[in-house]
Amino acid sequence: MKQGKTWIFQHKPSILSTGVIGGPFEKKSPYSSIFDACKDSLWMEQDSFEKANRILIEDAVDTVLSKSAVLAEDIDALLMGDLINQITPSSLAARTFSTPYLGLFSACATSMEGLALSAALVDGGYCDNVLTGASSHNAAVEKQFRYPTEYGGQKPPTAQWTVTGAGVALIGRESSQNKAIAHIEKATIGKVLDKGIKDPFNMGAAMAPAAADVIDRHFRQTNQSPEDFDLIVTGDLAWIGHSITEDLLKEKGWHFKEEQFLDCGKLMYLDDPAVQAGASGPACSAMMIYSHFLKELEKGSIKKILAVATGALLSPLTFQQGESIPCIAHAVELVCADNSSRHGRES
Amino acid sequence: MKKQSASQKAYQDLAAVHDRKRPVLLNCVKAFLVGGLICAIGQAVTVVFVLYFSFTEQTAGNPTVSVMIFLAMIVTGLGLYDRLGQFAGAGSAVPVTGFGNAIISAAIEHKTEGYVLGVGGNMFKLAGSVIVFGVVSAFFLAIIKTLLIQWGVIG
Amino acid sequence: MKICRLGLLMMIILLLGGCAVFQKVGPAEMIIHDGHKDLVSSIKQQIEDTDEIYDTVVIAAKDKILVTYKVRHLNRFKMKSIEKKLTTWLKDEFPDKDVDVSSDFKIFLESYNLYEQWEKKELTGQEAEKKLYEIIHLKNEMT
Numbered sequence: 001m002k003q004g005k006t007w008i009f010q011h012k013p014s015i016l017s018t019g020v021i022g023g024p025f026e027k028k029s030p031y032s033s034i035f036d037a038c039k040d041s042l043w044m045e046q047d048s049f050e051k052a053n054r055i056l057i058e059d060a061v062d063t064v065l066s067k068s069a070v071l072a073e074d075i076d077a078l079l080m081g082d083l084i085n086q087i088t089p090s091s092l093a094a095r096t097f098s099t100p101y102l103g104l105f106s107a108c109a110t111s112m113e114g115l116a117l118s119a120a121l122v123d124g125g126y127c128d129n130v131l132t133g134a135s136s137h138n139a140a141v142e143k144q145f146r147y148p149t150e151y152g153g154q155k156p157p158t159a160q161w162t163v164t165g166a167g168v169a170l171i172g173r174e175s176s177q178n179k180a181i182a183h184i185e186k187a188t189i190g191k192v193l194d195k196g197i198k199d200p201f202n203m204g205a206a207m208a209p210a211a212a213d214v215i216d217r218h219f220r221q222t223n224q225s226p227e228d229f230d231l232i233v234t235g236d237l238a239w240i241g242h243s244i245t246e247d248l249l250k251e252k253g254w255h256f257k258e259e260q261f262l263d264c265g266k267l268m269y270l271d272d273p274a275v276q277a278g279a280s281g282p283a284c285s286a287m288m289i290y291s292h293f294l295k296e297l298e299k300g301s302i303k304k305i306l307a308v309a310t311g312a313l314l315s316p317l318t319f320q321q322g323e324s325i326p327c328i329a330h331a332v333e334l335v336c337a338d339n340s341s342r343h344g345r346e347s
Numbered sequence: 348m349k350k351q352s353a354s355q356k357a358y359q360d361l362a363a364v365h366d367r368k369r370p371v372l373l374n375c376v377k378a379f380l381v382g383g384l385i386c387a388i389g390q391a392v393t394v395v396f397v398l399y400f401s402f403t404e405q406t407a408g409n410p411t412v413s414v415m416i417f418l419a420m421i422v423t424g425l426g427l428y429d430r431l432g433q434f435a436g437a438g439s440a441v442p443v444t445g446f447g448n449a450i451i452s453a454a455i456e457h458k459t460e461g462y463v464l465g466v467g468g469n470m471f472k473l474a475g476s477v478i479v480f481g482v483v484s485a486f487f488l489a490i491i492k493t494l495l496i497q498w499g500v501i502g
Numbered sequence: 503m504k505i506c507r508l509g510l511l512m513m514i515i516l517l518l519g520g521c522a523v524f525q526k527v528g529p530a531e532m533i534i535h536d537g538h539k540d541l542v543s544s545i546k547q548q549i550e551d552t553d554e555i556y557d558t559v560v561i562a563a564k565d566k567i568l569v570t571y572k573v574r575h576l577n578r579f580k581m582k583s584i585e586k587k588l589t590t591w592l593k594d595e596f597p598d599k600d601v602d603v604s605s606d607f608k609i610f611l612e613s614y615n616l617y618e619q620w621e622k623k624e625l626t627g628q629e630a631e632k633k634l635y636e637i638i639h640l641k642n643e644m645t
Binding site: 047048049050143147148149150151152153154155156157158194195196197202205208209239240243244247248277 | 351352354355356358359361362364365366367368369370374423424426428429430431432433435436437439440445448449451452453455456457459472473
């Protein structure tokens with residue numbers, strides 16, 4: 001069953017439906033057309049950014065449910081996380097849905113942590129339908145981790161831009177009513193790594209070793225190599241962290257073809273100069289993987305991807321106290337749903 | 348602080364290859380120009396106070412500072428000061444408008460937590476240290492000056 | 503962008519306006535009370551001999567004398583020592599006179615206005631003296 005520390009799922013837990021909501025800045029993303037919706041304002045008609053974050057989650061969950069045949073009452077568990085203190089936006093959103101709820105925190109790796117856990121819950125037969133997702137709100141995160149939004153501080157070119165948005169996926173068994181978008185085959189849970197990076201404006205470099213480690217372990221523990229995958233997608237390493245990760249993996253003997261090793265943080269806004277080194281935030285990987293990459297899997301233009309979300313487990317307190325930034329990454333292997341069942345769906 | 352292990356050191360060297368350096372010289376030039384521009388506006392305000400109101404060059408300083416902070420408040424409220432700050436860096440942070448921006452941005456940010464604990468309690472989150480260290484350094488400078496005058500080093 | 507352009511325009515107007523303000527207007531002297539002629543001209547001579555100063559107004563009333571001047575821009579760092587030098591010289595030369603010295607632009611401006619009005623004979627001696635006291639009061643105001 002268990003091969004090393006990689007989870008191998010036996011009963012094809014599948015992603016049945018997704019909901020992706022972006023913020024106003026995400027409208028400018030080249031992928032905004034495949035997001036389900038983008039909000040017009042950062043406030044989202046709420047009186048605080050934290051409440052706006054909750055609205056993002058609620059809207060994403062509503063979108064998932066409206067796109068699938070599963071009813072809200074059939075949801076057995078809700079696995080959510082975000083970046084705000086004590087993950088209150090997720091918890092308060094869970095209050096709205098009154099479903100069993102597990103709050104998650106792996107910073108920006110929350111999306112894949114939730115996906116792996118949901119797949120395990122479904123695969124183990126404990127749950128039939130699980131909702132999992134991650135969200136973040138740029139202004140709320142800036143307020144908590146950095147300076148007030150209107151403060152005129154200069155950000156270094158290594159800084160990243162926190163995505164405003166939420167990505168939620170419905171995990172369950174494939175059935176005649178609920179066709180799978182993709183199957184979740186395997187998952188590797190990351191270890192917390194700390195290479196002594198202390199600069200909170202250089203998260204990519206801090207997270208790169210964790211990403212490289214989990215990708216390397218996934219390959220070795222499943223006896224696979226980059227050739228077995230169409231794409232290896234990382235969460236929010238952005239321009240700096242992503243190239244470091246590629247170097248680290250090269251050192252370990254894994255070489256990628258061009259355009260095979262991608263990063264959501266780089267893709268989200270491409271090279272908009274306003275975002276400095278790229279995008280970040282739990283919503284970054286959740287939005288890109290649950291929209292663009294799943295769409296490609298559903299179309300069958302790619303067959304198999306390794307989705308890796310990376311998270312920097314810092315708090316404003318720890319970096320002010322001079323602690324270095326511990327980081328984590330989780331990898332989930334997604335494969336295209338069977339051709340036969342795909343055929344059935346299209347007809 | 349914990350000492351770094353060899354592997355941490357090795358990694359940081361590897362990561363440094365991909366690091367994006369701050370364009371220090373360019374930033375300095377931008378800061379100089381924008382900072383100078385802000386100060387020129389300040390000077391213009393001073394001249395207006397001297398010419399059209401009964402302030403001397405000595406006494407025009409206080410109303411000028413108030414006007415500059417008021418302008419910073421408006422620019423911050425319009426959401427432009429943070430963009431200026433990203434462009435100019437120290438150029439917009441060092442003049443008194445930067446101080447105004449630090450207070451006002453914090454006040455706007457924490458308005459959602461209420462007026463007493465939110466705005467009142469957090470307004471000086473960033474600017475508080477400016478005040479504290481300003482007062483402390485002024486205190487020590489005053490002591491040094493007093494001593495030097497007492498010893499007859501300076502007049 | 504529109505706001506930027508408007509702001510830039512205002513800046514330029516203000517800056518150009520600033521140039522006109524600091525042009526040389528003096529030297530000028532004004533004697534409200536007779537009997538100070540020699541005194542005023544010797545003060546004027548002394549100031550004109552000082553290289554760092556370029557524009558002066560000397561006003562003499564019965565018991566008060568106001569000396570204002572502009573300091574050359576590059577010498578503004580030495581303003582304090584220039585003022586001190588002038589004050590000591592005045593004290594040595596006229597120990598029995600109450601002389602006020604100022605390099606403040608506002609004081610200069612007001613003094614020059616007073617001088618112009620005096621020249622046009624718009625003021626009586628008493629009014630002029632009153633105005634002079636007002637200027638001296640303004641000068642001694644600290645905050």
